[in-house]
Amino acid sequence: MNINISELLKGNIETLPFNVSFDEDVLERDDFKLKLKSPINISGIICYDDEIINIKGKISLVAESQCSRCLTQFDNPMVVEFDENFLKNQESDDFYPILDDNIDLKNMVIDNLIIWMPLKPLCSENCKGLCPICGKNLNYGQCNCKTDNVDPRLLSLKDFFKSSQGGGE
Numbered sequence: 001m002n003i004n005i006s007e008l009l010k011g012n013i014e015t016l017p018f019n020v021s022f023d024e025d026v027l028e029r030d031d032f033k034l035k036l037k038s039p040i041n042i043s044g045i046i047c048y049d050d051e052i053i054n055i056k057g058k059i060s061l062v063a064e065s066q067c068s069r070c071l072t073q074f075d076n077p078m079v080v081e082f083d084e085n086f087l088k089n090q091e092s093d094d095f096y097p098i099l100d101d102n103i104d105l106k107n108m109v110i111d112n113l114i115i116w117m118p119l120k121p122l123c124s125e126n127c128k129g130l131c132p133i134c135g136k137n138l139n140y141g142q143c144n145c146k147t148d149n150v151d152p153r154l155l156s157l158k159d160f161f162k163s164s165q166g167g168g169e
């Protein structure tokens, strides 16, 4: 995922607006793997100032995620803003390296996605999940299992209210 920045490094231009797409099936690194349903689009502006290449913009893509409640695969659109710095011949926690006349966006993209991504993705905020008894996906309708909606820890409290109401006035 390289962008050529030679014109910036030579001083021919001060800023470089960009809009690039990378068509990959999977975005992966040792500690990261994301199945993609769209190209990775990255757009923004690159500035060169005193050895530092600053790049700001946004990453947008559609990933294939698994819902943490109902376990179905769904298309998960992501738009992540970033603001990162690259430095020549150096890699530290604060900078990504400039390699010859290029910057490689891959690590920067993955790091920003890791920070942004929810630990428990949901196919929808209102996902009803699976029935704990038969496993049916409740987004497609109710099952016939008899589940009491009352939390078991509250059952004794419910009984208490029943008997106190039954006591009459």
Ligand SMILES: [Zn+2]
Pocket: 067, 068, 069, 070, 071, 072, 122, 123, 124, 127, 128, 129
């Ligand atoms: Zn779901």
Ligand SMILES: [Zn+2]
Pocket: 131, 132, 133, 134, 135, 136, 143, 144, 145
């Ligand atoms: Zn059920």
